[in-house]
Amino acid sequence: MESTAIFEIFLSVLRFAAPLILAAMAGLYSERSGIIQIALEGFMLFGAFVAAASATHFGSGFAGLFCAVGFGIVMGLFYGFLVIQLKTDQIVSGTAVNMLAWGGIPVVSKMLFDVTSKTPAIDASERLPQWFPIVLALAVVAVTYFVIKKTPFGLWLTVAGEKPEALLAAGIRPSSVRWASLMITGAVAGLGGAILSVCLASSYTRNMTAGRGFMALAGLILGKWRPIQACGACILFGVCEVAQLKLQGTVFPLIGTVPGQLVQILPYVITLWILAGVVGESRAPSKLGQS
Amino acid sequence: MSSSLIEFSHVTKAYGALLANEDLCFRVSKGELHAIIGENGAGKSTSMKLLFGLESVTSGEIRFKGAPKKWNSPRGAMDAGLGMVHQHFMLSPVHTALDNVILGREFGHSKAKATRLLPSLGLIDRVTIRRDLESLSKSAGFNIPWDEKVENMPVGLQQQLEIAKLLYAGVDVMILDEPTAVLSPDETETFLQMMKNLNQQGRTIIIITHKLKEVKSIADHITVFRRGKSVASVPKQDVSIQDMADLMVGRHVNLGEIKRSANTPGESLLTVESLTLGRAGTKNKLSDISISVKEGQIVGLAGVEGSGQTDLFNTILDPRRFSKMTDGRQVINILGRDGDTLTASDIRRLPIGVVPADRLREAVLPDESLLENDLLGHDHEFASWAVLGGQWLDRRSAKGRLLNELKTFDVRPSDPDAKLGGFSGGNQQKFVMARELSRNPKLILCAQPTRGVDVGSIEQIHGELIARRDAGAGVLLISSQLDELMALSDIIHVMFEGRIVASFKRGEFDEGKIGVAMGGGGR
Ligand SMILES: Nc1ncnc2c1ncn2[C@@H]1O[C@H](COP(=O)(O)OP(=O)(O)OP(=O)(O)O)[C@@H](O)[C@H]1O
Ligand SMILES: [Mg+2]
Numbered sequence: 001m002e003s004t005a006i007f008e009i010f011l012s013v014l015r016f017a018a019p020l021i022l023a024a025m026a027g028l029y030s031e032r033s034g035i036i037q038i039a040l041e042g043f044m045l046f047g048a049f050v051a052a053a054s055a056t057h058f059g060s061g062f063a064g065l066f067c068a069v070g071f072g073i074v075m076g077l078f079y080g081f082l083v084i085q086l087k088t089d090q091i092v093s094g095t096a097v098n099m100l101a102w103g104g105i106p107v108v109s110k111m112l113f114d115v116t117s118k119t120p121a122i123d124a125s126e127r128l129p130q131w132f133p134i135v136l137a138l139a140v141v142a143v144t145y146f147v148i149k150k151t152p153f154g155l156w157l158t159v160a161g162e163k164p165e166a167l168l169a170a171g172i173r174p175s176s177v178r179w180a181s182l183m184i185t186g187a188v189a190g191l192g193g194a195i196l197s198v199c200l201a202s203s204y205t206r207n208m209t210a211g212r213g214f215m216a217l218a219g220l221i222l223g224k225w226r227p228i229q230a231c232g233a234c235i236l237f238g239v240c241e242v243a244q245l246k247l248q249g250t251v252f253p254l255i256g257t258v259p260g261q262l263v264q265i266l267p268y269v270i271t272l273w274i275l276a277g278v279v280g281e282s283r284a285p286s287k288l289g290q291s
Numbered sequence: 292m293s294s295s296l297i298e299f300s301h302v303t304k305a306y307g308a309l310l311a312n313e314d315l316c317f318r319v320s321k322g323e324l325h326a327i328i329g330e331n332g333a334g335k336s337t338s339m340k341l342l343f344g345l346e347s348v349t350s351g352e353i354r355f356k357g358a359p360k361k362w363n364s365p366r367g368a369m370d371a372g373l374g375m376v377h378q379h380f381m382l383s384p385v386h387t388a389l390d391n392v393i394l395g396r397e398f399g400h401s402k403a404k405a406t407r408l409l410p411s412l413g414l415i416d417r418v419t420i421r422r423d424l425e426s427l428s429k430s431a432g433f434n435i436p437w438d439e440k441v442e443n444m445p446v447g448l449q450q451q452l453e454i455a456k457l458l459y460a461g462v463d464v465m466i467l468d469e470p471t472a473v474l475s476p477d478e479t480e481t482f483l484q485m486m487k488n489l490n491q492q493g494r495t496i497i498i499i500t501h502k503l504k505e506v507k508s509i510a511d512h513i514t515v516f517r518r519g520k521s522v523a524s525v526p527k528q529d530v531s532i533q534d535m536a537d538l539m540v541g542r543h544v545n546l547g548e549i550k551r552s553a554n555t556p557g558e559s560l561l562t563v564e565s566l567t568l569g570r571a572g573t574k575n576k577l578s579d580i581s582i583s584v585k586e587g588q589i590v591g592l593a594g595v596e597g598s599g600q601t602d603l604f605n606t607i608l609d610p611r612r613f614s615k616m617t618d619g620r621q622v623i624n625i626l627g628r629d630g631d632t633l634t635a636s637d638i639r640r641l642p643i644g645v646v647p648a649d650r651l652r653e654a655v656l657p658d659e660s661l662l663e664n665d666l667l668g669h670d671h672e673f674a675s676w677a678v679l680g681g682q683w684l685d686r687r688s689a690k691g692r693l694l695n696e697l698k699t700f701d702v703r704p705s706d707p708d709a710k711l712g713g714f715s716g717g718n719q720q721k722f723v724m725a726r727e728l729s730r731n732p733k734l735i736l737c738a739q740p741t742r743g744v745d746v747g748s749i750e751q752i753h754g755e756l757i758a759r760r761d762a763g764a765g766v767l768l769i770s771s772q773l774d775e776l777m778a779l780s781d782i783i784h785v786m787f788e789g790r791i792v793a794s795f796k797r798g799e800f801d802e803g804k805i806g807v808a809m810g811g812g813g814r
Binding site: 151152155165166167168170283 | 369377381383384386390394396397398414415
């Protein structure tokens, strides 16, 4: 009895963490290659919407995932066009992509479904199982770890973010590496959004990412831009989230009930606290934002 | 005659109106150790960038093995068997030595790929590569720690790593752009010996350098550049060091001793008394250092890199911050002021000239114009208080002043609006000297003043420092060039592991004795 309860809690932590982990891995590819990625929120939101819309259209949850990945790649290319081709400021362009998602999706939603805030519910039989996102997220972490540590592309990626001149001198164009990494970012972030709407819920609702893209970025920084550590940070956020759900409404001795908002800021307080002291210096890729 | 491997034929390279190379002609034979010398900005680096495919030729032709070269990118050049070590290190500091070497060649030689498991799966086989690298180390005489991050390696090893990159890629033509500029005399010797060996193994080596002694000792053939053209291309035995210097500059250069007045040192400008720097429990960075710089005196600091010269230099520039790291006793006095009361910005407002060793990091902003850089730390000189009592920069007079300064110190091109990063290395250094010396400082702190500078400009910079000394200024000089220290200093202190282990007065200078002290011996 006890152990199944703990297992339940464990699962709910991972369920909450899975989209965060995917988004953090997505961000990792572009940030390690030297491109600031604050558009994760927008990428995820697009992913969630495209997945839900295409899942209802095709009547298949998997079709939803595929479309979200495809659209994510397109968004990655669009972002690459802005920051690599046109060399615009990465923070500004990232914000623009986020705003495009916040403002653009309701418009398209209105055109397609005649409501701005919600897509039709997906058939219960077509929803993907709840364990799926967890396995998917952990698999992406493992693959990312492997790519960074063991493959030539991983090496190029990290050199592009640290000393692009060295990469060029070795005969590889840093911009090509960045294009590729942005496509991966788009695909994985799209996937992160998609599992929100077709696995963890049964439809897209307005702003359903609720800041997860930014939280994933915090997880990435907390994890020092490394796959395993960033995954750990996202799981920590999951723990905080589950803790705050359990703590809400609990009556403490002496204090009474704690306001929900106070409990909700727990993950952010912990991030600040850890960044300030516990993990020590967290060094960003040195060419981050300068490409 | 058809044995020439590389041939520049009437090559011109224009950057806008500026001709970096103009009608350049010379040839390099197979198996040769070919030195290229020339003044700063003569177009040496540019010509090699053209050959390596980093830049494209404006007109003319570069021929390789008798036919026009086919590549237009570094990748193509590497596939044709060329490799280049650039003037600035092309290494990623946070990656290991091993990762830097295999970058772009992750599977080693293509033959190996098919037979090994990991490469055939598209993965890097670091264990096998390590083994290959170790045998390469042995045959070339490297002692590179392959698993160490580059940022933790001394520059001498970093330079070896650059060479290892080329050998691992299997090049037979090596292009080296000022490879010894940042090396200590010891490291230089090791490095040059290594180059000789590689040359004897049959590789063609093209080396750009400002150190004419090196050229004389290792090169087979010498090409001299002047203002974008080749003015001579001769076998080594046909020219002396003096000839080389004169050919480069186009006038007679005085390589001998510079005349100095026989003055007696005046009042103390800088005193450091038993300075110790370090926290309890760790090894001291500086122990019990006492030096003084008087009017009309040049004080030299010798020592292998990392012996504490830089720590001493930085401590003098910001004594207050560093006093927190000691037991708090006041030990530094600058121009009659107590170091403990001086902030870094107070010090900049004293008549002090500062030339740090690492100019790109500590002295200038490469992306800004010369004018902006000239104002850096001197903005108060051009602040007028007339407008609303606020600070107003008088750019016009700043520009006028700068133009004069550039002419006096022969910085080329003397264009105040040009971006500093586009200048050749030597001209950047001359600019920093110009900025600091043109303010007539009483005290000059200067580290590696002639790093990467051509002989003509060295003569000029040395002349300038001596003239300042004769006029009563005091100079603290850090240099890794023993020649330079012995030519300029009135007294040389030798540092080793944060201590002054020996001091020599002018007239008692002895290269051997100083060298022994630098290595920690002879105490
Ligand atoms: N990218 C560039 N844009 C504009 N001008 C340039 C550029 N690169 C070089 N130059 C100019 O071309 C000239 C030749 O430069 P180069 O770097 O080849 O000189 P160098 O002989 O290598 O000098 P040094 O000994 O100081 O390294 C210089 O006047 C330099 O300012
Ligand atoms: Mg050069």
